[in-house]
Amino acid sequence: MSENGQAQEMVTLTIDDQEVTVPKGTNLIEAAKQAQSEVPYYCYHPHLSVPGNCRMCQVEVEGAPKLMIGCHTQVQDGMVVRTHRSSETVKQAQASTLELLLINHPLDCTVCDQAGHCKLQDYHFEYNAKPSRFLEEKNHKVKAEPLGPTVILDGERCISCTRCVRFCEEVTGTGELGLLNRGDKNVIAVHPDKELNNPLSGSVVDLCPVGALTHRNWRFNTRMWFTDTTESICPGCSTGCNVRVYERDGKVVNVKARLNGEVNKEWMCDEGRYGFDRFIPESRLTSPTLKGEEASWDDAVAAAKGLTSGKTLVLLAPDLHLEEFAIAQAFVQQVLSDADVVLAYRERTLTEVEAVLISPDYAANFRGAEFVGLVSGDLEQQYTQALEQLQKGAYENVLVVGDRALCVEDQDQSAFTLAMTQASCSVGILSDARSKLAQACAVTLPSRPFLEKSGMLINRTKRLQYARKVIEPGQGSEPSWKILGRIAQAAGQSIVEARTDRDVTLSLLGAEPRLKGLRIAKISREGICLDSYTPEESPADENASGDARA
Numbered sequence: 001m002s003e004n005g006q007a008q009e010m011v012t013l014t015i016d017d018q019e020v021t022v023p024k025g026t027n028l029i030e031a032a033k034q035a036q037s038e039v040p041y042y043c044y045h046p047h048l049s050v051p052g053n054c055r056m057c058q059v060e061v062e063g064a065p066k067l068m069i070g071c072h073t074q075v076q077d078g079m080v081v082r083t084h085r086s087s088e089t090v091k092q093a094q095a096s097t098l099e100l101l102l103i104n105h106p107l108d109c110t111v112c113d114q115a116g117h118c119k120l121q122d123y124h125f126e127y128n129a130k131p132s133r134f135l136e137e138k139n140h141k142v143k144a145e146p147l148g149p150t151v152i153l154d155g156e157r158c159i160s161c162t163r164c165v166r167f168c169e170e171v172t173g174t175g176e177l178g179l180l181n182r183g184d185k186n187v188i189a190v191h192p193d194k195e196l197n198n199p200l201s202g203s204v205v206d207l208c209p210v211g212a213l214t215h216r217n218w219r220f221n222t223r224m225w226f227t228d229t230t231e232s233i234c235p236g237c238s239t240g241c242n243v244r245v246y247e248r249d250g251k252v253v254n255v256k257a258r259l260n261g262e263v264n265k266e267w268m269c270d271e272g273r274y275g276f277d278r279f280i281p282e283s284r285l286t287s288p289t290l291k292g293e294e295a296s297w298d299d300a301v302a303a304a305k306g307l308t309s310g311k312t313l314v315l316l317a318p319d320l321h322l323e324e325f326a327i328a329q330a331f332v333q334q335v336l337s338d339a340d341v342v343l344a345y346r347e348r349t350l351t352e353v354e355a356v357l358i359s360p361d362y363a364a365n366f367r368g369a370e371f372v373g374l375v376s377g378d379l380e381q382q383y384t385q386a387l388e389q390l391q392k393g394a395y396e397n398v399l400v401v402g403d404r405a406l407c408v409e410d411q412d413q414s415a416f417t418l419a420m421t422q423a424s425c426s427v428g429i430l431s432d433a434r435s436k437l438a439q440a441c442a443v444t445l446p447s448r449p450f451l452e453k454s455g456m457l458i459n460r461t462k463r464l465q466y467a468r469k470v471i472e473p474g475q476g477s478e479p480s481w482k483i484l485g486r487i488a489q490a491a492g493q494s495i496v497e498a499r500t501d502r503d504v505t506l507s508l509l510g511a512e513p514r515l516k517g518l519r520i521a522k523i524s525r526e527g528i529c530l531d532s533y534t535p536e537e538s539p540a541d542e543n544a545s546g547d548a549r550a
Contacts, residue, residue, distance in 0.1 A: 013079040016086045028070035028081060029057055037083045040094060040123050042101075042209045043161040044071035047265040048170060054161055055097045056123070060087045067093055084127065095128040102132065104139045104184055105210075106156045114211030116224035120159070141187050147177070148196030150270055151205060151213055155187040158212035164188060164204035171267060172353050174198045188212070199354045202274065203267045206257045215254070217274055222246075222253045231258055231524070233457055233467040235279060235319040235364035235450045236272035239264060239357060240459030240527075245276065245451075245470045252276045252451075252470070260526050263463060269358050276451075279319075281403065281432035285446035286476035292439075297486070303443045304487045306425030307336060310396030313386060314341040317402020318363030320480065321455025321467070322371065323504040326512075327481040328401060329372045330495040335488045340395070342386040343369050344407050345379040359460050362407070364450075367458035371514075371530075383407075390419045400428040400437055401480055403449060411436045427487075429480045447480045448473050454501040456508075456523065458530065465527040466520060469501070479504075 009024040015035040022031045030046070032039045042054035050071050057070035062080035067090065084091040102124065109115045141155030165177045165188065176196045180189045190196055196204070205213045227246040234241040234255075242258035255276050257268035288300030295303075314332060316325070332339050347360040369375045375382065387410065389395065398420050400406075410416055417440035420426045428441030431449045438444050451470040458464050478486075481504055485496040498504045502520070509515050517536035518528060 011075045011077050011079075013075050013077065013081060015081045016083055022075055024075070026075050028059055028061075028068070028073045028075065031075050032059075032070065032081070032083060037085055039070045039083055040119075040127060041071060042119065042159060043163065045163055045166075045207065045266070046259075047261065048163060048166045051162055051166070054101070054159065056094060056101075058090060058093045058097070059083050060090050091127070095130075098123055098128040099130075099133075101159050103134050104156065105159070106138065108157075111220075112154075112157070112211040113214045113219060114157075114208075118211060119209040120211075139184055141185075146216065147190050147213075148201055150201050150216055150274065151196050152216050152219060153188060154212050154214070157210050158188055159210055160186050160188075161209060163207040163209070164213060167204055167207055167267075168196070168198070171203075172198045172200055172356060174353060177204075199269050199271065199351070200267055200357060202270045203257060206266060206268070215274075218254050222248050224254075227253055230468050230470045232451075232470055233364075233465050234268065234272040234276075235457075235467070236269070236275060236362065237359040238361055238363055238366060238460035239359045240364065240457055240463065240465050241268050241272060241357070242465070242526075243268065243272075247470055250280075250471055252280065262526055262529070263459065263461075263465075264357060267357055269354070271358070279450045280471065281434070281449060283433040284474045284477070285431055285433045285438065285444055286474065287446060289444045291442050297445075300443050300445055301486050301490050304425070304427045304445070305490050307397045307399055307427060307487070308491050309337060310424060311394070312336050312339040312397040312399055313390055313395040314339050314399045315386075315401070315405040316341065316343050316369060316374065317404040318343050318345060318361070318366050318369070319404055319450050320365060320368070320402050321453065321501075322365065322368040322458060322464075323455045323501070323508050324401075324479075324481050325365070325369050325372045325374055326508055327484050327496050327504070329374050331484045331488055332374070334493045334495055335491050336399075339399075340386060340389075341374050342383045343375050343379055344405050344410075345383050346407050346409075347380060361460075362404070364459075365457045367460065367462055368456070371458055387416055391415055393419070393422070395423060397425040398423045398427070398441070400426075400430065400441060401484075402447075403430055403432045403435055403437065406437060429483050431474065431477060445483045446474070446477045447483055448477045452477070453479055455505060459527075462530045463527040464515075464518075464523055464530055464533075466505075466524040468524075 010021050011024045012021045015032050016037050018035040020034040029039045039057045041057040043051050052069050052072045058067040059070050060082040061068045145153045147153050168177050169175050176194050179186055205215055227248045230245050234243050241264040242260040244256045244258045246254035255273045257266050259266045288295045345363045350360055417436045420440040426441045427443045428437050429445050429447045430438050431447050452473045454469045488495045509518050
């Protein structure tokens with residue numbers, strides 16, 4: 001179906017002797033994917049305009065007088081297409097094009113940050129693994145030239161695909177970049193009296209298919225083959241950008257946007273990309289504490305039972321997973337006698353460029369809290385009013401779940417944390433040992449931050465997505481759902497029976513009628529729009545064979 005709800009016209013054609021049917025208007029690069037034929041390209045991007053300047057995507061179209069570029073050629077009914085898989089002419093043309101692109105390219109793969117995930121390297125080995133025939137002096141261009149605070153340019157590596165130029169013109173509308181000179185002397189440059197400093201500037205590095213644009217923050221910090229790569233979700237705001245996180249020795253060394261046409265295309269904001277470190281506490285809680293002193297789990301959990309009597313304020317971090325919210329809901333209903341539940345939610349004013357991608361909140365999964373029924377209505381007003389009541393001594397107990405259960409600006413206000421210290425029972429399920437929340441709570445139980453656990457999120461547009469664990473959990477920590485389960489058990493209630501994050505996810509998928517039929521693998525790909533999803537019964541063993549890394 002098309003966007004207006006009408007049936008899309010379909011076109012049938014033959015690619016490499018295989019018949020495929022695709023929507024009218026599809027180009028040959030995308031159509032070839034249906035025939036499992038990869039058409040190589042540099043300048044093309046599905047969410048940018050089509051310049052047709054790299055010429056790598058040439059294909060043979062029956063009846064055409066010359067080779068056609070796949071990015072700019074739309075499918076037609078009955079069209080017969082041959083790629084390099086079935087046409088020697090196409091194969092030779094692609095090899096020659098690649099040779100031309102490599103003529104002035106420096107042989108510096110050994111020091112290039114893009115080495116290991118560079119399309120120039122990949123295509124060279126796949127389509128033209130031959131020694132260079134170029135004997136003349138290569139053209140020398142700008143080296144290590146800062147384009148702005150986040151991006152640095154190596155002009156010699158640039159193949160003039162213009163992806164970065166088009167991104168700044170078509171997506172952010174800021175137009176900082178341009179292409180100077182002509183022929184083999186052309187080079188990307190920043191317009192005079194400008195710098196590349198828009199809120200999405202780091203996205204041009206993701207778009208660069210070679211090593212011409214690199215991150216100033218992460219330049220020369222590691223080789224990609226020394227890292228563990230995880231496909232996950234950015235918890236910075238409720239947009240829920242799909243990301244690929246590179247981790248080494250427990251540290252995030254690079255973050256790339258991951259293509260998802262329904263969420264973030266292949267863009268990502270600088271605040272999310274370069275701020276991933278804020279989701280890993282520098283100093284970790286490794287054991288429970290009672291009034292600032294190290295304690296056993298049994299003693300700390302026994303002290304936390306004080307939450308069961310009296311009026312309790314439950315402060316929830318907005319980046320908890322859907323599964324954690326579901327367990328928290330069961331905890332509030334079955335364990336607490338009288339509780340008010342609020343989510344740390346505040347909105348900010350966005351600039352026009354920020355609004356292209358960024359949500360006005362810092363609440364990655366506020367929709368998840370709404371989904372399970374923990375909160376509803378005006379979340380910011382409820383949060384503000386609850387803090388005011390806390391200051392007035394309206395609550396006997398306070399339960400804090402997650403390091404971001406108070407907005408950052410509110411943690412700096414001593415009045416709120418002072419009110420927590422005066423509560424009869426204050427319990428913090430936290431990971432950051434130096435946070436003001438940890439210092440304010442009489443009982444702290446070491447939990448895991450966002451990057452150390454797996455689970456589901458619902459973004460602002462109600463798309464269910466799956467965030468995978470990026471870093472191995474810290475010593476002595478437990479998932480917050482398990483900690484809530486321990487406190488509930490000590491109070492004589494059983495709210496969760498699971499050993500791993502994956503167990504909790506599968507349990508929720510099986511028990512929640514609105515999620516019936518969903519699998520972890522299906523949610524992980526591009527997410528599921530809950531507004532249009534029709535629940536269906538799914539065999540029990542179907543989820544049991546889900547992703548073991550979950």
